[in-house]
Amino acid sequence: NAGVTQTPKFQVLKTGQSMTLQCAQDMNHEYMSWYRQDPGMGLRLIHYSVGAGITDQGEVPNGYNVSRSTTEDFPLRLLSAAPSQTSVYFCASEAGGTGEYEQYFGPGTRLTVT
């Protein structure tokens, strides 16, 4: 199993550009989520999904869109990049239902918006 994979690892955008951060998992997990991690702020939840076709907003959703057409994939779209979106982005998945609620995190995407 590859676990949770994210692409790209690094990205530089200009203000106003759009892009999609990719996330995929091969563990058949129902729950997937996106976080951003900034110095001194901790991980903050952007959007999450409890299954294909179902998404919801987290703590900091503004400026981001998500969709979940398959169990495996959960892309994060930046509609019009702003310098405030410079951050490290992590995708995570969790089996859901009963259990440990253990989240598996991807390796992250480091995004710089100039």
Place this chain on the structure above:
Amino acid sequence: EDQVTQSPEALRLQEGESSSLNCSYTVSGLRGLFWYRQDPGKGPEFLFTLYSAGEEKEKERLKATLTKKESFLHITAPKPEDSATYLCAVGIGNQFYFGTGTSLTVIP
């Protein structure tokens, strides 16, 4: 409004010097209290889930405990490879809220 607070922000220990990290929380409807380890440049790695006050879990040199308002991560006789940032999170419904972490350095 801070829901999860971790202390200290940074901790330096000599190899073999035991200590504890603290995670305090102010939430209701707690689904679970989670501990993760994060190495530089990598995603967090799951360590423990605690569900109710009085619960304890152990893994190698780490032991996590939970009360109604806080959790402790006890590190016994740490080794340099235990150096990392330790993150605490609380689960409420389908959402998770993370603290800012404790950066642990273990000196040989």
